[in-house]
Amino acid sequence: MPEYSVIGKSRPRTDGAEKVTGEARFTGDLHVAGLLHARLVLSPYANARIVRVDVTGARAVPGVVDVLTAADLPFAEPDSSSRKRDFLARERSLYNGHPVAAVVAETAAAAEDAVSLVDVEYEPQEPAVALMASLEPNAPLARGEKPVEASAEAQMHATVSGGEEEPQGDLPANVSSSLHFTRGDVEAALRASDVVVEKSFRTAMVHQGYLEPQVTAASVDPLGMLTIYTSTQALFYTRAEVCAALGLPNSKVKVVAMTIGGGFGGKFMLLEALCGALAMHLNRPVRLEYTRSEDFLAANPAPPSQFDVKLGATRDGMLTALQARVVFDTGAYSGSPLQIGSLLLGGFYKFPALDIRGLEVLTNKTPAGAYRAPGAVQASFVIESMIDMLADELGADRFKLRRKNAAEEGDLRPNNQPWPRIGLRECLDRLEEPLGRLRQAKEAQSGANGSVGSPDGRALNNVREGVGMAVGGWPGGLEPATAICRLNHDGTVSVVLGSVDLSGTDTGFQSIAAEAFGVLPEQVQVAHGDTDTAPYAGGSGGSKITYTVGAALQRAAADGRQQLLAIGSQHLEASIDDLELAEGEVRVRGVPDRKVPIKDLAAASMSFGGKYEPVYGRGSSAQTVQSPAFAAHAARVSVDLDTGRVKVLDYVAVQDVGFAINPAEVEGQIVGGVLQGIGWALYERMVYDEHGQLITGTFQDYVVPSASYAPNVTPILVEVASQYGPYGAKGVGEPPVIPCPGAIANAIADAVGIRVTEIPITYQAVSAGLRGGEGRPAG
Secondary structure (H helix, E strand, C coil): CCCCCCCCCCCCCCCHHHHHCCCCCEHHHCCCCCCEEEEEEECCCCCEEEEEEECHHHHCCCCEEEEECHHHCCCCCCCCCCHHHCCCCCCEECCCCCEEEEEEECCHHHHHHHHCCCEEEEEECCCCCCCHHHHCCCCCCCCCCCCCCCCCHHHHHCCCCCCECCCHHHCCCCEEEEEEEEECCHHHHHHHCCEEEEEEEEECEECCCCCCCCEEEEEECCCCCEEEEECCCCHHHHHHHHHHHHCCCHHHEEEEECECCCCCCCCCCCCHHHHHHHHHHHCCCEEEECCHHHHHHHCCCECCEEEEEEEEECCCCCEEEEEEEEEEEEECCCCCCHHHHHHHHCCCECCCEEEEEEEEEECCCCCCCCCCCCCHHHHHHHHHHHHHHHHHHHCCCHHHHHHHHECCCCCECCCCCECCCCCHHHHHHHHHHHHHHHHHHHHHHHHHHCCCCCCCCCCCCCEEEEEEEEEEEECCCCCCEEEEEEECCCCCEEEEECCCCCCCHHHHHHHHHHHHHCCCHHHEEEEECCCCCCCCCCCCCCCCHHHHHHHHHHHHHHHHHHHHHHHHHHHHCCCHHHEEEECCEEEECCEEEEEEEHHHHHHHHCCCCCCCCCCEEEEEECCCCCCCEEEEEEEEEEEECCCCCEEEEEEEEEEECCCCCCHHHHHHHHHHHHHHHHHHHHHCCECECCCCCECCCCCCCCCCCCHHHCCEEEEEEECCCCCCCHHHCCCCCCHHHCCHHHHHHHHHHHHHCCCCCEECCCHHHHHHHHCCCCCCCCC
């Protein structure tokens, strides 16, 4: 591996100080003259016809400027099939929390007071709530006659293709989309298998749990320019959607990405078009900000799902066939990760024959959105549970079974496209030794507890330990990007990007620019423009920003370096090939006296009568090949036999990162991802009753694991360099969360011998399993 001066070394985050000291400015911190405050009137019904909306009482509240419904606002696509282009309900409320009207007032308190005075008359209808029941022929129609449009955001997270779509006429009325991946004769392969395991699994609706709820502000200048200030992960996508919603050209809309208080896939675009419409209608600045409860009710959480899976193998442990039905509950609008979840279900291992049918189902629940590695967490939980079940049936070692069947470069995915270079086997190889250590720790603890005097075989303290493992991977997103790198008068370098720093990417970009240009990281400033001034970049999601924007930046910085060396060549009358950049100077190699400070060359290119062109490096990328990233995890857990409570004691996360630009930040991503994965596995779920009412709408009811829940997490970096990422780097954000539920579920099974088939794995589910139940949570 080449020796680098900057990259590959751990550095503190460039935004760390301003965030921990409270100096960072978020959208909620904006103070704009004449700012109005908007609050939304939310439907209390999951499915209801809106008979009338009486705003008289609300308008009479002192400080209220107006109360507006969808019909009052300048939307270009009334009754659009896209939720974000027509955010307010019109004739029908489609979910509990569906916004019906907006109250706009001089103060937030006045707006909140007036919300309860908006008198909406509803005609409640029977809602479609339960996922599988919504597939029945006589199920209530979740959307009535409203059309459905596929969500564009799913493809922004992971670029996948393939799979046939079933004819809509052959599908239940609530199915919004379908797919079918097939290879070989799966029925024949299952019949020929020595061992077949079959099981159904369910996963819950999960909120992203970001610190900052959804918030947007908008203003209109005297010339009609609409400016949106927002907590968004996707600058240019937001502008495109706002323009489409309001019928405006790109030249009339500017989007400014503010510091984002967490997103995890949930902040690509939601309130921006509505807030812009309010500002245009009232011709005053408006801020629309959710409360925490409103965010639970009316944002875009990860959807629930059900997987029905059958897996076959030969007696010597070779996989033969995978058959599955994958069903995602997309809520009231299309937007589930059906395609990527189905593809990854059959993508981690070699399956000679497979048949995967997928359905996206509409229900009267909060519309689905993306959450870190959308679809992959669910798929890994299912297939990794099945692999352990198969190992039990075969009497095989769980690690060796995975190692034997793990996918590698050239193996076909379910869409029959081959995997490019992947590091799954390398991750498994690095996991083998720490997995053994966890197993030894388990055995040592079991020996220390003993079971003497325990007639039923339980340890004396009624706690048992288990070790489980799981793998997961992420194909990666693709989106073009451009970067600018310019030299300043003082010899420092400014980088201009159109990406949003969601997870510390700016620190990595600073290192990439410093390495490629040949200066110190402290001499590089990373700036983000708005949609009028920034070069294009895709949304910050899908583990693609370093892979795409970083590649563009590497080229821009290299271009700027060459321009500077060309100036130095003229100034020093030496060949470019003989020059180097070191300690803020351009030098002739081997001739110590022939040198010139970079800032002198910069000044000569940016002064009256200057004879050199200013240094202005440009770089672009349009990646067409993915660089998938894989992970292999192992967990050691304890299970209390009396209460069913599970505690994660120790955790090892091995991940192929391609090349770690900033190892400390990469390891931080892994540790954070594991903690979120523990939330998926053991705690987090949004629950609806039979009427479609959300009953876990606050953090009192919805449990997010805090630092006290965190076990010791050991991140181990594997570097299978990408041919296309900057310096070999791959995306690192998605993979660390993916294997967690599977590893923990397998560890529980190892500890107490029960297979829990639904996440989160609550203590009620474990207790039920210990008593001989189905291992599903109560409620």
